[in-house]
Amino acid sequence: MINLILCGGSGTRLWPLSRKYLPKQFVKIFDGESLFQKTVKRNMHLCDELFIISGENQYFLAVDQLEELDILKNKKVRFFLESEGRNTAPAIALSCFDMDPQETVLVCPSDHIVSDLDIYEQAVARAAELAEEENLVTFGISPSYPETGYGYIQAKGEDVRAFKEKPDAATAQKYLKSGDYLWNSGMFCFKSSTILKAMAKHSKDIFEASENAYNNRSIIGENQFKIKKKDMQSIPAESIDYAVMERTDNVKVVYGEFGWNDVGSFKSLFDLSEKDIVNNAVLNLQTEKVLKPVVINARDNLIINNKRQIAVIGEDNLVVVDTDDALLIANKSESQKVKEIVNQLKERGSELAEIHKTVIRPWGSYAILEEGPLYKIKKITVKAGKRLSLQKHFHRNEHWVVVSGTAKVTLDDEVFLLRQNESTFIKMGAEHRLENPGNIELVIIESQVGEYTGEDDIVRIEDDFKRNE
Structure with a gap:
């Protein structure tokens, strides 16, 4: 069985804790672990392989947190990088095109909590049995109060009668009183061939556009692929519930009495x-x-x-x-x-909606120490053996001072080393690159001065992490 983990979403309902470049699933606030890490640990011994769907900016967060769990050495992990999110139906289809048709797939959002792991394992085992019988299986949670923020599943035993959209308060109260409705957890289990067959029948446009996008995918590393942005944009954006689950009759539900919470507020x-x-x-x-x-x-x-x-x-x-x-x-x-605060910040052009003071990057991290209208000061930490992209800026000059470690600097046609307390000046428009050739972390202080110091004033010429593609 493959555990397909959905890592998309920006988590705006938990701002300022959660932001675009560090969404809630990667924030370490639960006993020193993130929701993503808890999801991986919950499923790793139930599944033979992990298959992680994330945005390009979240991929490196996922890799770092998997390394902390020592997962990458012991478990096969595949990554599908979304250049643009198109909801769960395209994400699941594109992933299943990359699997053996007979593979059983357990689909889990990365930002949920499960407190009773024994009952959870029993529910997953039952879902896998139903999936082997060519059923599409969803997990329903018995409602404890009339929640208006979840979709509902009308069920009789393991048979699904109907899917219901998020209700108003009166309807939610009616659902609770009837005893026939469950919260829709957003978790699923099915064989890869079963979901693709159902999608081809009930959402042919999504199936065909996803198949074309997959066939045109970019292989960017071992067990890692990315869909080109124009191909992602050609796929209709739709949830798996609406695209397939609500339209087919081979749907079963497993009751999830395992202490579930989507941590959505x-x-x-x-x-x-x-x-x-x-x-x-x-x-x-x-x-x-x-x-x-x-x-x-x-x-x-x-x-x-x-x-x-x-x-x-x-x-x-x-x-x-x-x-x-x-x-x-x-x-x-x-x-x-x-969420209204986040929208207002975006309208103001504020970076507070998207980034924290400390931002994780594939090569390390940077922390904003101070900034004003014409300047910004950063602490940049580069992992051993990593380097930033070869890049240039149109609106700022930069001054680098090495705090610890050794920096290998490319500046136009020059390549030279800087050691502790040594510095260099990067003129606006100059092609430059920072690299850590050593075995310990490199830490520098970067002072930016210019009319504009936003993170989008970066032209990447070469990039080890293919962010310039």
């Missing part, structure tokens, strides 16, 4: 967290030098702690999220409106 995060005696929940983004919040006459709050001291007096039902560059304070009942 701060309320969900609060519900999952341990509470103190007055029902406050505290989560820490830092693992060292944690400053415990001071809370006086306040209860039922979710506090996500970072580096600063947080104090709350006389307030209940708040969400307080402190990050390096943004602070969210919201009433818990209104916290779903955080």
Whole structure:
């Protein structure tokens, strides 16, 4: 069985904790692990292989976190990089084209929590049995309250009668009272041939466009492929539920009584967290030098702690999220409106909607230490043996100072080494590259000065990670 893990999505409902370049599934806030890592660990002994679908920007996050779990040495892992997300139906189709037709596939979002692993394993085993009988299997969760944010499955035993879109409050209450409806978890199990056959029948346009895109794919490494952007854009964007599951009659449901939560809101995060005696929940983004919040006459709050001291007096039902560059304070009942904040930030052209102060890159990371209208100062960390792209900028000059390690610098036609406390100047328009030829991390301070210091002022000429394609 192959575990197909869906890593798309930007997680805007948990901003500022989650952002485009570090979405919620990769944020390490659950016992020092991310939701993605928990998903991998939950399924790795149930499946022979991992197949990960991600955006190009999330691929390197996934690789880093798999390396932390020591997975890549012991388990076959395939990657499909989406140049543009087109929802779950194209993602699943494109992945299944890359599999043996008789392979059983367990499809899981990367950002869910499962608390009862024994019952989960029993549910997966039953789903695999049903999939072997040429069924398309979904996992339904018995609703504990009238949730309006989930789709529903109307079921009788293991037979699916209907799929229902996200209901209004009155309809959700009716579903709960009837006892015939389950939350749609977004998890599936089927044979690769079964889902492709159903898609060819019920969503021929998606099937044919996906098949054409797959046949035109770029092989960018061992067990790794990417679909060209123009080919992705030619595929109709649709969910697997609407494209196939709602239109076919060989659908079964397995009841998932395994403590499932999609962690889709701060309320969900609060519900999952341990509470103190007055029902406050505290989560820490830092693992060292944690400053415990001071809370006086306040209860039922979710506090996500970072580096600063947080104090709350006389307030209940708040969400307080402190990050390096943004602070969210919201009433818990209104916290779903955080998407509106993200939209407003995008309208302003703010990078806060997309990146954190520290940004993970395939070669290492950078942290923004200071920035203003005409300058930006970064701490850049390059992994041993890695190098940045050969690139140039049109709107800024750069000055590099080595803090630790040895830097190999390409500057137009020159190649030279810089050691601790040595520096160089990169003139606007010059072709340049930073490389770490050593066995320890390279750390430099980069000072940018210019009319524009945005991350999109990068022209990549050569790139080891094929980001210029």
